Amino acid sequence: xxxxxxxxFLLATLLLLFLSPESFLPTLLQGATKSATLCFxxxxxxxxxxxxxxxxxDSGVTRVVSRSMQPLAKKLFKTSDPxxxxxxxxNMSVNLLGISGAATPYGIKAANLLDKADSAEYSSSMLFVIxxxxxxxxxxxxxGVRTALHSVAPADIILPTxxxxxxxxxxxxxxxxxxxxxxxxxxxxxxxxxxVLTRGAGI
Numbered sequence: 001x002x003x004x005x006x007x008x009f010l011l012a013t014l015l016l017l018f019l020s021p022e023s024f025l026p027t028l029l030q031g032a033t034k035s036a037t038l039c040f041x042x043x044x045x046x047x048x049x050x051x052x053x054x055x056x057x058d059s060g061v062t063r064v065v066s067r068s069m070q071p072l073a074k075k076l077f078k079t080s081d082p083x084x085x086x087x088x089x090x091n092m093s094v095n096l097l098g099i100s101g102a103a104t105p106y107g108i109k110a111a112n113l114l115d116k117a118d119s120a121e122y123s124s125s126m127l128f129v130i131x132x133x134x135x136x137x138x139x140x141x142x143x144g145v146r147t148a149l150h151s152v153a154p155a156d157i158i159l160p161t162x163x164x165x166x167x168x169x170x171x172x173x174x175x176x177x178x179x180x181x182x183x184x185x186x187x188x189x190x191x192x193x194x195x196v197l198t199r200g201a202g203i
Contacts, residue, residue, distance in 0.1 A: 041148030042141065049099050049140055065093045076173065077114065077123045078182045084113040088127065095131065098140035107131055119182040129172035135165045
């Protein structure tokens with residue numbers, strides 16, 4: 001990815017120097033200024049929401065939200081491990097607020113735990129598509145970008161974003177269930193139990 005961006009930057013630099021050399025430096029400085037402004041805007045947005053997340057965590061709100069999502073997570077990811085479900089639900093709940101950067105640590109933890117599950121391929125694929133599509137109740141990051149770029153109505157994308165992400169998530173979940181079905185749980189043989197019982201009975 002770094003090599004790709006380097007190639008694009010070099011090609012753009014050569015084109016500007018060849019076609020309009022006098023505008024190269026002003027364009028470069030203007031782009032750097034916009035990037036810095038955007039970064040500071042996103043930093044403030046993330047600081048506010050991450051601060052709220054810490055308050056909710058200390059007050060127990062995030063735990064309540066996580067537990068309320070666990071029945072759905074059990075059906076989606078085919079796991080009942082408490083630690084895995086906690087990481088998955090925290091990842092999903094933060095993504096609902098559109099704070100993808102804050103959801104990343106929970107996503108990494110959930111991915112590592114799901115790799116050890118019985119249906120690892122299915123569970124990991126489901127986590128991937130849910131993070132990629134991710135229903136957005138409040139697209140916080142996009143609103144922050146639009147605010148930094150001086151949008152007249154930065155929050156007018158909330159409803160369209162909610163509709164499109166609900167559709168994309170439902171479609172992605174359906175495709176994963178269709179193309180990568182979870183493995184059925186193996187039924188443990190009872191022969192060993194029978195042997196123990198028969199020995200105890202003196203047979």
